[in-house]
Amino acid sequence: MREQASRWLDTTHAGDCRVLLSRMLADGVQVQTCITSPPYFGLRCYLPDHHPDKHREIGCGSTPEQYVAQLVEVFQIVRRLLADDGTLWIVIGDSYAANGASGLNTGWAERSRRYAGGGRRAAQARNRTRKSVPAGLKAKDLIGVPWMLAFALRRDGWYLRQEVIWHKPNPMPESVTDRCTRAHESVFLLSKRARYYFDVQAIAEPVAPSTVLRLSQPRLAQQSGSTRVQGKTNGNMPTVGCLDMRRRRSVWTIATRANRGPHNATYPAALIGPCILAGSRAGDVVLDPFMGSGTTGTTALRLRRHFVGCELVRSYIDPTHLR
Numbered sequence: 001m002r003e004q005a006s007r008w009l010d011t012t013h014a015g016d017c018r019v020l021l022s023r024m025l026a027d028g029v030q031v032q033t034c035i036t037s038p039p040y041f042g043l044r045c046y047l048p049d050h051h052p053d054k055h056r057e058i059g060c061g062s063t064p065e066q067y068v069a070q071l072v073e074v075f076q077i078v079r080r081l082l083a084d085d086g087t088l089w090i091v092i093g094d095s096y097a098a099n100g101a102s103g104l105n106t107g108w109a110e111r112s113r114r115y116a117g118g119g120r121r122a123a124q125a126r127n128r129t130r131k132s133v134p135a136g137l138k139a140k141d142l143i144g145v146p147w148m149l150a151f152a153l154r155r156d157g158w159y160l161r162q163e164v165i166w167h168k169p170n171p172m173p174e175s176v177t178d179r180c181t182r183a184h185e186s187v188f189l190l191s192k193r194a195r196y197y198f199d200v201q202a203i204a205e206p207v208a209p210s211t212v213l214r215l216s217q218p219r220l221a222q223q224s225g226s227t228r229v230q231g232k233t234n235g236n237m238p239t240v241g242c243l244d245m246r247r248r249r250s251v252w253t254i255a256t257r258a259n260r261g262p263h264n265a266t267y268p269a270a271l272i273g274p275c276i277l278a279g280s281r282a283g284d285v286v287l288d289p290f291m292g293s294g295t296t297g298t299t300a301l302r303l304r305r306h307f308v309g310c311e312l313v314r315s316y317i318d319p320t321h322l323r
Contacts, residue, residue, distance in 0.1 A: 002027075002028050004027035004028060005024075005027050005028040005029045005030070007027075008024055008027065008029050008308050009285065009306045009307070009308060010297070010306055010307060010308075011308070011309070012291045012294060012297060012309035012310070012311050012317045012318065013309065013310055013311075014311060014312075014314040015310065015312065016310075017289035017290065017310035017311075017312070018073065018074055018077060020310045021077040021078065021081065021289060022077060024081060024308065025077065025080055025081060029081060029285075029308065030081060030082075030083055031081050031082060031083070031086065031284075031285040031286065031308065032082070032083050032085075032086050032087075032280040032281070032284035032285055033086055033088070033089065033275070033276070033280045033284070033286055033287070034078050034081075034082065034086070034089070034286070034287040034288070034289070035088075035089040035276060035279070035286060035287075035288055036089070036090060036091070036287075036289055036290045036291075036296065037090070037091035037092065037267055037290060038058060038071055038074070038090070038289075038290045039058050039059035039060070039290065040059060040092065040093050040095065040145075041059050041062075041064055041067045041095045041145045042060075042067075042095050043059065043095070044060070045060035057312065058070045058071065058074075063134045063135070064095075064134055064137075064145055064148060065148075068145070068148050068149050068152045069152075071149055071152075072152050072153060072156050075088065075153060075156075075158070076156065078287065078289065079157070079192055081287065082192045083197075084192060084193055085192070085193060085195065085196045085197040086191070086197070086279075087161075087189060087190065087191050087192070087196055087197070087198070087278075087279040088153075088158065088188075088189075088192075089187060089188070089190075089275040089279065090149070090187070090188045090190070091166065091185060091186075091187050091271065091272075092145065092149060092185065092186055092188070093145075093146070093186070094142060094143060094144065094145050094146055094182075094185075094186075095142075095143045095145050096140060096142055097133045097134060097137040097138065097139055097141045097143060098133070098139055098140065146185075146186040146188070149188075150163070150186075150190075153188075153190055154190075158190040158191070158192070159190060159191040159192070159194060160188065160190055161189045161190060161191055162188070162189040162250060163186050163187070163188055163189075163250070164186070164187040164188075164189065164250050164252060165184050165185075165186065165187075165250060166184055166185045166187050166252055166254060166271060167184050167251050167252065167253045168183050168185070168253075168254070168256055169183075169253055169255050170256055171183040171256075172256075187252070187275070189275075197279065197280070197281075198278055198279065199279075199281075200247055200248070200278065202274075202277040203248045203277050203278045204245040204246060204247060205245065205246060205247075205248045205249070206245060206246075207244055207245060207246045208246075248274065252271065252274070254270045255268070266293055266295050267295060268295075269295055269298070269299045269302075272295065272296060273303065276300055276303050276305060280305055282303075282304040282305065283305065284305050284306070285305065285306045285308060286300040286307045286308075287307070287308050287309075288307065288308075288310070289309075290310070290311070291309030291310060291311040291317070292316050293316050293317070294309065294317065296309065297309050298318070
């Protein structure tokens with residue numbers, strides 16, 4: 001990697017990711033995988049109204065269609081930065097349309113916390129600026145933002161490869177009484193080309209105990225479950241080799257973790273570790289255009305990868321990663 005490109009590595013750069021990503025392109029930066037969680041639609045405004053970068057904020061004060069269009073624009077530049085066998089992983093939650101002061105709410109970050117620019121009350125006031133239900137929706141409608149984005153990216157040329165379900169065993173409680181408590185979010189895997197790098201062995205998981213037990217039962221009479229039909233037997237079944245690991249399933253049970261830093265809407269390292277391991281090799285570069293407090297960067301370094309990050313809100317950036 002040439003000198004102009006190497007200066008971007010292992011650093012979170014403050015500013016609009018669209019501007020920064022374009023500069024990376026000009027400097028010859030190439031990344032193997034992009035792992036990110038963009039600001040969720042309608043959840044909150046991170047910057048106060050008087051902030052000079054307010055107009056650059058994504059997800060605040062727009063319609064679902066405008067929000068998706070903004071993210072498609074971001075990921076168009078990301079695709080140009082990706083290696084030909086590169087991948088994109090997006091963690092994203094859904095939103096409900098709602099009237100009144102509550103505005104729109106969404107996903108796992110729905111909790112009492114402090115935000116940049118004035119604490120909890122100021123954040124609630126900023127959230128209350130969004131009172132109207134977007135056109136085409138009714139109050140209480142689930143908007144379907146994750147799949148709106150996934151389909152838009154597919155139309156834009158990405159290969160939509162998989163939805164992984166992030167199952168949260170410790171979801172935040174909700175006050176609603178006319179639906180179930182939300183305990184999952186989507187992690188979309190997309191690729192630049194039909195053939196791409198994916199290390200399935202790096203994220204293999206232990207074989208389920210029930211599988212080991214089933215394979216270890218020597219006689220038909222000892223097997224549990226539905227009724228079996230007795231067939232021809234010649235004694236016990238010969239010993240069969242059984243692998244200890246299996247291909248990872250598409251539902252990942254990972255608990256959320258509290259973060260006492262300035263940016264509390266962070267995903268756990270356990271969620272993105274498998275994405276990094278499957279989507280890159282040791283020494284590769286991992287990109288996060290919405291870095292926040294830096295979970296992607298610190299996890300990439302721990303797994304012997306480089307990272308490049310962008311973050312609009314400077315106060316969220318880990319000082320050790322700031323440039």
